[in-house]
Amino acid sequence: MKRELLKFLAFSALVLLAPLLFKGGYLMNVLVFVGINTMLAIGLNLLLGYAGQISLGHAGFFGLGAYLSGILTASYGLDPWLVMPLAAIAVGCLAFLIGFPILKLRGHYLAMATLGLGIIIYIVFNETVELTGGPSGLSGIPNLSIGATTFDTDIRNYYLIWTFTLVIVLLAVNLTNSRVGRALKAIHDSEVAARVMGVNARLLKVQVFALSAVISSLAGSLYAHTMTFVSPASFGFNFSIELLTMVVIGGLGSIYGSFLGAALLTLLPELLRGAQDYDIVIYGALLMAMVMFMPGGLVRGVPELVRKVTRMKGRPDHA
């Protein structure tokens, strides 16, 4: 437990100090997205990496949070800080209700059902033009502000978003190292044995589905207020897949892995910009290589790589 606390403090220090390294600039904006994607990946990881239930529709919950915040603040003038938790609760309740029938399904069937859910939500964003602005999007969403401070610069947004991200990291780490976290992992490893031990697998799966929707919605609200503009394209099937990739590349069942996966997949396209037309090819090849050579994800693969390299260096020469 002490080790978990140290890990978290080290991670927090890294997050706090990162802006000093980059001195503002374009990359700050990207790091804001790393924060948002980390939240989303953690939410999905609780469901996929811990409870072992897949979702291909999580971009939908992200979008619902973003649109609820966007519409209620931009079009109806409600207070953003009030709307954010209300949106999260509403999305959580929706996920809870949908979760009961949907999570009866397993494997491929669950993937299909959540895929359908994501597509339905995406279509709603596109078609309810009078509310969402349709495909051309919704603009004029206010920035968040506390007192006289408005979060309208990259550096301010960075600290705003990462405050939320750090809180979610801490709560998720606590949760996964608890009675509930163990029950989730138990369902993953053997659902029938978990049930025999008295774990209400059905209810717990729905609960974690709702929880991960709440986290996604929160990330969506923060996204809307940071961007001040939302459009359906950000919440489509592609983004659900990208989230899934973050979780898998980072490491299933690891909270810090979710951060690594989110950071890599958010930063990589920016870093590959120099490669111009070849960026997508390199991006794809890198992802394939990582899945092949680090099946446990970055969080397990990188330390192993370091170990291998140091062992090679430590070996005496055969000259």
Added chain:
Amino acid sequence: MLEVSAITQVFGGVTALDDVSFCAAKGAITGVIGPNGAGKTTLFNIITGIYRQTSGRVTLEGKDISGLPPERLARRGLVRTFQNIELFGGMSVLENVMVGLHTKSSSGVLSCALKMPWSIAEERRIRTEAMKWLEFTAIADLADVTAGNLPFGKGRLLEIARALAVGPAIILMDEPAAGLNSRETLALARLIQAIREMGITVVLVEHDMELVMDICDRIVVLNLGKKLAEGTPREIQENPEVIAAYLGEG
């Protein structure tokens, strides 16, 4: 007392169990035996809420428990182990037993995430009690090992420790000696007797005749989905119908 009355199970057109009734007396060890395909595992799956029977009733201490799901049965004090051990392979041995204490703890999602003081206290209590069950089954030295890496025999013991952690009034074991060597089987026999000593009712399906005859107080014999005989080990050994069924006569 566990009472199984007139259980019939039909899968498609096949009658897997036909009007099977028996009682497992409180605090006794009851063995269910029979040739392959006799319906033993089906019967277990019905009693433990994995399958829903076509007809018939199961009662525990006089209360109807037919059709209750396994998680509800655990809270009523009925727990089981599996023929092909079902461990939580990705978790440590200790954590496996801590899951067994799920019903004896109550921290929810919110208090766990916020690490409330009572959750921390509860966590500590669970850990201590889980350790106690590992000591009881003599695998405490393996507490930090990943359960998936355990040798088969130790895995069996872990499954029993985990089941005991639930605090059962009755434990059903599906072929607990399968895959064990003779030394391990002997240790298992002692362990099962120690479990009975604690006042826990034991029902076991088993192929190892020596073990069954050695430790069971009463034996129920199934053959082709029907109850063939019931009695003490001695009566069963002398029963001509049982002998015929096992030698494959008729």
